[in-house]
Amino acid sequence: MWYLDNEANNHICEDKDKFIELDEVIRGNNPKMFEDFKQAMIKEFEMMNIGFMFYYLGSEIKQEEDGIFVSQEKFARDVLMKFKMEDCIRVNTPVECGVKMSKNDEGEKISSITFKSLVGSLRYLTYTRVDILFGVGLVSRFMKTPVMTHFKALKRIL
Structure with missing residues (x-):
């Protein structure tokens, strides 16, 4: 110190x-x-x-009388555009209740590069969006061999 x-x-x-x-x-x-x-x-x-600082490592900083506010609004929009989800429908819960995922799930295989890229982007968003932290941690378990079920869960978080 x-x-x-x-x-x-x-x-x-x-x-x-x-x-x-x-x-x-x-x-x-x-x-x-x-x-x-x-x-x-x-x-x-x-x-x-x-x-005053306005932008730092992908985060917008707003300094006002009642406090300092940090957001990643631009980064989140960029991630939505990158994965072609600008017009997606918003949901209230980032993880669907009752859905069980396993590393042995069957289904269409997804590119692990695309999957890892989206997981990494969402991990970075957890800095200001702690509400998605559990869901991101959950789906990141399947980065080795992701299938469509895992990708749909990841897209729901986004």
């Missing part, structure tokens, strides 16, 4: 007795402490303040 000097010289080090926890700066509600930290980082490292 790193600490920020609470005194005037603003150094970063690992001495816990002289410094406040960095978590307090990041999660706290003290604008002066945050500004002091930012200036210490700019002085210590070659950086500049480029303002």
Whole structure:
């Protein structure tokens, strides 16, 4: 854990007795402490303040008075387009109740490359969509030899 000097010289080090926890700066509600930290980082490292963040690693960041909101709306739309599902019908539950899937399921084989690509995209979406986490984990068990049953379950999540 790193600490920020609470005194005037603003150094970063690992001495816990002289410094406040960095978590307090990041999660706290003290604008002066945050500004002091930012200036210490700019002085210590070659950086500049480029303002508010709007987009980071495929996530949209909206900073408003009542909080910071993270979404992956564009990424989700791109995944829908990639798998030609822009006009799909929305469902309330990502996993159909009562459906049993097995690695020994019979049926039309699906390209494991396509299946893995969709599973990976959905795994990335779980960062902001925890409601699909169980379903994605469930269907990811069948990446070795996916069949149409597994692919339909995956498409339902999408």
